[in-house]
Amino acid sequence: MSSVEPSNGKSMTIIVTKGTLDWAYPPFILATTAAAMGVDVTMFFTFYGLPLLLKRLDLEVTPLGNPAMKLPMMGVHMAMPNLVGMLPGATAGATTMMKNLIKKKGVASIEELRQAAIDSDVKMIACQMTMDLFEYKLEDMIEGPTLGGAATWVENALKSDVNLYI
Amino acid sequence: MSEHVLDAKGLNCPLPIIKAKKMLKDVPTGEMLRVLATDPGSVADFAAFCRTTGNELVESKQDGTTYSFLIKRLS
Numbered sequence: 001m002s003s004v005e006p007s008n009g010k011s012m013t014i015i016v017t018k019g020t021l022d023w024a025y026p027p028f029i030l031a032t033t034a035a036a037m038g039v040d041v042t043m044f045f046t047f048y049g050l051p052l053l054l055k056r057l058d059l060e061v062t063p064l065g066n067p068a069m070k071l072p073m074m075g076v077h078m079a080m081p082n083l084v085g086m087l088p089g090a091t092a093g094a095t096t097m098m099k100n101l102i103k104k105k106g107v108a109s110i111e112e113l114r115q116a117a118i119d120s121d122v123k124m125i126a127c128q129m130t131m132d133l134f135e136y137k138l139e140d141m142i143e144g145p146t147l148g149g150a151a152t153w154v155e156n157a158l159k160s161d162v163n164l165y166i
Numbered sequence: 167m168s169e170h171v172l173d174a175k176g177l178n179c180p181l182p183i184i185k186a187k188k189m190l191k192d193v194p195t196g197e198m199l200r201v202l203a204t205d206p207g208s209v210a211d212f213a214a215f216c217r218t219t220g221n222e223l224v225e226s227k228q229d230g231t232t233y234s235f236l237i238k239r240l241s
Contacts, residue, residue, distance in 0.1 A: 033184065106178040108181050
């Protein structure tokens with residue numbers, strides 16, 4: 001597919017280090033959009049970003065320690081005090097609220113964006129060291145990502161026009 | 167000249183761009199793709215998309231809450 005795709009000769013790499021429901025968005029949004037604009041994109045998944053390659057995603061978001069997370073509720077923006085965020089079920093509740101907003105506002109799901117990234121030939125590299133460290137197995141991951149390490153990213157980054165760390 | 171239409175109303179960034187790109191692949195060079203969207207960010211985004219991909223943004227207009235973009239496939 002990529003061979004017949006118009007490319008503008010530009011390339012971009014993104015280091016993906018975060019795997020919460022909110023932070024999963026920026027790398028996938030930028031990767032899919034850049035790919036749609038003819039940019040060759042490489043995503044390097046490391047540390048908490050690595051689980052974004054698991055076949056079954058179970059992403060959550062917590063308001064704990066994040067006073068900037070104010071969700072719209074009945075016309076106002078509400079933050080959850082840390083003390084409440086610590087209670088059992090608070091993370092699940094915040095995740096449900098976020099997912100409802102995502103659906104209501106016509107925002108793509110992470111699964112949808114990840115599939116769009118795969119469909120548009122975004123290259124994905126799974127950090128081998130993180131696989132070892134957190135004991136992830138390749139068979140639990142989606143098909144497509146290759147294994148690599150820091151040198152693999154550096155080689156790509158040196159040839160790229162844009163390099164992001166998210 | 168035939169016109170292809172993509173209804174991206176109700177979709178948020180980056181879905182209108184991604185779906186437009188997907189559809190543009192099947193539009194023969196020289197023909198038009200009409201995109202309808204409700205995302206106000208798509209006004210700047212479709213202009214940037216067309217500049218970067220070498221396609222022509224023939225028309226960008228607003229009708230109420232709906233934005234309409236006419237893209238001529240050149241690349």
